Amino acid sequence: MALTPYQQLEQEFRRLHAFRSAASLLRWDSAVMMPRGSSELRGEQLAALETESHSLVTSPRVSRLLDRAEANLQGLEDWQQANLKEMRRERDHAIATPQNLVSRLAKATARAEIKWIEARQKSDFSLFAPHLEEVAVLVRNKADLLGKALKLDPYDALLDEFSPGMTSAEIDAIFTTLGRRLPSLIQEAIDTQAKHAPLEITGKFSASKQRHLATELMKTMGFPFDRGRLDESEHPFTGGIPGDIRITTRFNPTDPLTGLMGVLHETGHAMYDVGLPEQWRGQPVGRDRGMAMQESQSLLLEMLICRNRPFLRYMKPLMEKAFGVAGPEWEVENLYRLLTRVRRSLIRVDADEVTYPVHILLRYELEQEILKGELKIRDLPEAWNTRMGDRLGVKPANDAEGCLQDVHWAVGSFGYFPSYAIGAVIAGQLYESLRSERPQLDEEIAAGQFGGLFDWLRQNVHSLAASVSTPDLIRNATGKPLSAAAWLRYIEGKYLEL
Amino acid sequence: MALTPYQQLEQEFRRLHAFRSAASLLRWDSAVMMPRGSSELRGEQLAALETESHSLVTSPRVSRLLDRAEANLQGLEDWQQANLKEMRRERDHAIATPQNLVSRLAKATARAEIKWIEARQKSDFSLFAPHLEEVAVLVRNKADLLGKALKLDPYDALLDEFSPGMTSAEIDAIFTTLGRRLPSLIQEAIDTQAKHAPLEITGKFSASKQRHLATELMKTMGFPFDRGRLDESEHPFTGGIPGDIRITTRFNPTDPLTGLMGVLHETGHAMYDVGLPEQWRGQPVGRDRGMAMQESQSLLLEMLICRNRPFLRYMKPLMEKAFGVAGPEWEVENLYRLLTRVRRSLIRVDADEVTYPVHILLRYELEQEILKGELKIRDLPEAWNTRMGDRLGVKPANDAEGCLQDVHWAVGSFGYFPSYAIGAVIAGQLYESLRSERPQLDEEIAAGQFGGLFDWLRQNVHSLAASVSTPDLIRNATGKPLSAAAWLRYIEGKYLEL
Numbered sequence: 002m003a004l005t006p007y008q009q010l011e012q013e014f015r016r017l018h019a020f021r022s023a024a025s026l027l028r029w030d031s032a033v034m035m036p037r038g039s040s041e042l043r044g045e046q047l048a049a050l051e052t053e054s055h056s057l058v059t060s061p062r063v064s065r066l067l068d069r070a071e072a073n074l075q076g077l078e079d080w081q082q083a084n085l086k087e088m089r090r091e092r093d094h095a096i097a098t099p100q101n102l103v104s105r106l107a108k109a110t111a112r113a114e115i116k117w118i119e120a121r122q123k124s125d126f127s128l129f130a131p132h133l134e135e136v137a138v139l140v141r142n143k144a145d146l147l148g149k150a151l152k153l154d155p156y157d158a159l160l161d162e163f164s165p166g167m168t169s170a171e172i173d174a175i176f177t178t179l180g181r182r183l184p185s186l187i188q189e190a191i192d193t194q195a196k197h198a199p200l201e202i203t204g205k206f207s208a209s210k211q212r213h214l215a216t217e218l219m220k221t222m223g224f225p226f227d228r229g230r231l232d233e234s235e236h237p238f239t240g241g242i243p244g245d246i247r248i249t250t251r252f253n254p255t256d257p258l259t260g261l262m263g264v265l266h267e268t269g270h271a272m273y274d275v276g277l278p279e280q281w282r283g284q285p286v287g288r289d290r291g292m293a294m295q296e297s298q299s300l301l302l303e304m305l306i307c308r309n310r311p312f313l314r315y316m317k318p319l320m321e322k323a324f325g326v327a328g329p330e331w332e333v334e335n336l337y338r339l340l341t342r343v344r345r346s347l348i349r350v351d352a353d354e355v356t357y358p359v360h361i362l363l364r365y366e367l368e369q370e371i372l373k374g375e376l377k378i379r380d381l382p383e384a385w386n387t388r389m390g391d392r393l394g395v396k397p398a399n400d401a402e403g404c405l406q407d408v409h410w411a412v413g414s415f416g417y418f419p420s421y422a423i424g425a426v427i428a429g430q431l432y433e434s435l436r437s438e439r440p441q442l443d444e445e446i447a448a449g450q451f452g453g454l455f456d457w458l459r460q461n462v463h464s465l466a467a468s469v470s471t472p473d474l475i476r477n478a479t480g481k482p483l484s485a486a487a488w489l490r491y492i493e494g495k496y497l498e499l
Numbered sequence: 500m501a502l503t504p505y506q507q508l509e510q511e512f513r514r515l516h517a518f519r520s521a522a523s524l525l526r527w528d529s530a531v532m533m534p535r536g537s538s539e540l541r542g543e544q545l546a547a548l549e550t551e552s553h554s555l556v557t558s559p560r561v562s563r564l565l566d567r568a569e570a571n572l573q574g575l576e577d578w579q580q581a582n583l584k585e586m587r588r589e590r591d592h593a594i595a596t597p598q599n600l601v602s603r604l605a606k607a608t609a610r611a612e613i614k615w616i617e618a619r620q621k622s623d624f625s626l627f628a629p630h631l632e633e634v635a636v637l638v639r640n641k642a643d644l645l646g647k648a649l650k651l652d653p654y655d656a657l658l659d660e661f662s663p664g665m666t667s668a669e670i671d672a673i674f675t676t677l678g679r680r681l682p683s684l685i686q687e688a689i690d691t692q693a694k695h696a697p698l699e700i701t702g703k704f705s706a707s708k709q710r711h712l713a714t715e716l717m718k719t720m721g722f723p724f725d726r727g728r729l730d731e732s733e734h735p736f737t738g739g740i741p742g743d744i745r746i747t748t749r750f751n752p753t754d755p756l757t758g759l760m761g762v763l764h765e766t767g768h769a770m771y772d773v774g775l776p777e778q779w780r781g782q783p784v785g786r787d788r789g790m791a792m793q794e795s796q797s798l799l800l801e802m803l804i805c806r807n808r809p810f811l812r813y814m815k816p817l818m819e820k821a822f823g824v825a826g827p828e829w830e831v832e833n834l835y836r837l838l839t840r841v842r843r844s845l846i847r848v849d850a851d852e853v854t855y856p857v858h859i860l861l862r863y864e865l866e867q868e869i870l871k872g873e874l875k876i877r878d879l880p881e882a883w884n885t886r887m888g889d890r891l892g893v894k895p896a897n898d899a900e901g902c903l904q905d906v907h908w909a910v911g912s913f914g915y916f917p918s919y920a921i922g923a924v925i926a927g928q929l930y931e932s933l934r935s936e937r938p939q940l941d942e943e944i945a946a947g948q949f950g951g952l953f954d955w956l957r958q959n960v961h962s963l964a965a966s967v968s969t970p971d972l973i974r975n976a977t978g979k980p981l982s983a984a985a986w987l988r989y990i991e992g993k994y995l996e997l
Binding site: 023046 | 513514517520522524528532535537540541544547551723724725727728740742743
């Protein structure tokens with residue numbers, strides 16, 4: 002029997018998934034296993050798979066099949082209609098950027114990334130500036146084309162790639178609230194904590210002991226080690242594909258908490274992937290719902306669940322056993338204070354959850370001004386340093402700890418930064434609903450029972466995959482549109498009361 | 500400027516290479532890194548890449564471009580003309596087997612392999628027989644179609660897949676010589692060795708010490724660890740791709756010699772891949788010249804170079820240092836005897852180099868009879884056991900150590916076995932030429948200098964890649980057509996004189 006246009010599309014997107022999932026494993030391999038000298042060759046492999054994927058999605062055949070499938074939705078189940086929408090979304094995104102621009106952008110960002118590494122090492126922005134300029138021009142060009150095709154503002158079109166359905170209007174509203182409340186909240190938190198300085202942890206903790214404890218925690222949370230791995234790499238990430246999830250972290254021998262929290266953060270990502278519906282696997286509707294949702298899952302687990310007293314009550318004896326330690330610095334209350342310290346600091350990735358959004362607000366503002374041409378690249382360092390001082394009261398001594406600290410702009414990821422802070426805000430809102438529907442949550446976590454937590458997340462977030470937009474997903478899960486209110490309540494409760 | 504048909508073909512085959520090289524890394528990952536539960540998913544990924552590759556090679560576009568490029572060879576360099584020939588070869592092979600047969604064979608062999616594992620564990624041939632029957636019927640079908648398309652005898656068409664240009668007529672001639680000489684040669688070798696029984700090695704040798712020594716040897720030989728790795732897996736193999744070569748081995752804590760020889764065997768394969776011309780990479784002409792040539796390189800290094808006195812003189816102090824050992828069993832002459840022991844044994848993969856071809860002659864004979872329908876599958880165990888007794892004087896007590904020991908037939912690899920013995924014979928002939936052109940070879944090896952060895956191999960074998968057929972490659976390198984003479988001289992010199 003002949004396949005319907007929709008069925009043919011499913012076939013085409015399964016092929017796409019094969020390319021992408023191969024690429025995903027190869028990227029994991031690059032970071033964890035690959036010998037250094039093979040990176041150029043690996044780059045070519047990945048570029049070839051990328052080109053293949055792009056030409057598949059933008060093929061006339063796919064466009065034709067989409068038109069025909071959309072013209073007759075009869076007989077399609079809801080998830081299939083949602084799948085069709087995601088296919089269309091993907092095709093429209095991909096086709097809006099001509100192949101010529103895609104490859105110019107690929108080359109420019111490859112060059113810019115290399116120069117960024119050098120400039121950061123030497124803390125010399127001038128080495129990077131012309132390359133960032135080139136990337137910004139091309140991204141602006143792409144944003145214009147994408148915006149026209151999707152009928153969105155150029156910046157919103159970029160946002161839509163990372164967090165489908167989110168607009169800068171929504172983000173503005175949330176960030177304005179945060180921008181108003183955070184300066185005083187940060188000061189209040191610091192003042193509150195000043196009365197109870199934690200004891201520092203000292204000693205050496207072997208990577209193998211840290212890995213053993215991390216593995217134990219992951220198992221307890223339900224990470225399927227028969228369908229996933231934990232490895233080490235320079236930058237922690239969650240890679241692989243659903244069904245074969247590869248987490249990485251970095252263990253610091255003098256600081257066992259950071260590596261562990263890194264693992265728990267990635268486990269949050271991983272559990273999202275684990276919870277995606279198996280029957281939608283390989284189809285666009287079966288993927289996660291973008292970066293903000295991903296970040297909400299990692300932050301919810303790391304920040305809201307694990308950097309909290311009930312979890313630390315559970316973890317304390319495990320740590321004592323794993324490292325053969327005891328003493329006042331290992332008491333729950335001290336661990337809690339160590340893991341929730343608020344500090345005015347310069348580096349985003351090391352920031353605590355209270356000051357973190359300030360780092361994002363700064364970048365969100367700057368990247369929009371760059372794209373609009375309101376901020377000249379050469380003026381970026383000064384703008385960064387001045388506003389960092391204004392907003393957080395600290396000023397970078399050099400560009401390495403200022404505007405050169407992140408790779409995102411070098412690789413063309415404008416519109417990505419907001420998803421970190423929006424992810425936190427989503428986590429706060431989900432957490433509030435979760436707690437009200439599951440009042441026994443704290444007791445469960447303290448007993449090392451994570452089933453209830455993940456059941457709720459699976460039912461309200463994971464199992465929906467990409468079948469609804471980011472805002473709809475949040476409304477469905479929490480009964481409210483996204484706002485900063487719940488997150489602020491959570492932060493105030495955690496940091497202003499000790 | 501518009502691309503010529505030949506240039507367009509290069510593009511198409513570069514795409515093919517991207518799929519295949521991704522698949523190759525994924526297969527390495529399956530054996531070394533992948534969690535067990537992900538194997539079904541990985542199977543689907545590999546099948547998707549395989550299907551993609553097949554449909555690319557058999558596409559009407561490639562056929563059209565081949566016709567047009569072949570019609571006008573003007574302006575093509577020699578290597579490009581050779582490349583065109585290899586493209587044609589590949590297309591003709593792929594198109595001769597209809598997609599329907601390809602997928603029936605894929606399914607039948609997947610089932611047969613699972614049943615083979617079970618049957619081997621239980622040593623119960625009856626579990627495997629119907630599945631082998633099914634595979635044999637499909638392979639026969641494929642051989643007929645392939646033979647017609649390539650104008651070759653059916654079995655020769657299968658051979659051509661593994662060792663391009665080799666025919667059963669050539670193999671028959673070589674195997675007849677071996678079959679005549681080996682029975683008495685084996686007995687003479689055993690008698691000669693009986694006078695000098697080696698001392699056994701006892702003790703425990705940690706995997707990490709073995710790995711350290713193996714890595715040191717690989718480095719000395721020129722294996723590029725910045726573009727390759729050594730790992731452990733259940734079955735040793737050389738995977739990855741040129742430019743990112745992944746060797747695996749297995750270390751036995753009570754037997755340090757076998758693991759080490761395994762590494763050296765795989766290093767022989769790897770150095771072949773290392774020596775393939777970089778400028779042909781990604782094109783059919785840039786690949787190795789099939790399984791017999793591959794095996795000649797691994798056997799030359801393992802058997803002819805490393806299981807020999809000059810190499811052992813070099814390795815002795817390294818072993819003593821690596822394992823902290825000394826004593827008569829670690830003397831060069833004793834190591835040499837341990838590593839060259841001839842025994843009438845049942846298992847091919849454990850066989851010494853003198854009896855090894857007998858195992859192959861048996862399989863070569865049996866697989867042809869199976870394909871011709873002269874030998875019924877149900878009669879295979881008896882035929883195997885009887886002929887094993889006749890040829891080697893040992894008889895399997897059960898089918899696990901008889902006709903169930905190898906996976907090849909289960910996965911449809913008929914025509915593969917001869918390449919092992921032909922590889923040995925090629926190694927013998929190359930070695931004779933190499934020694935006569937490089938009389939200082941033994942001194943170099945004893946001094947740990949492998950540059951001369953690999954220079955010769957690179958110049959005479961590796962750098963030609965797939966630009967000539969297997970027989971031509973051997974004629975070019977040695978000045979003679981392939982025959983068993985040199986190998987027999989080598990074996991007689993090594994095993995009949997002590």
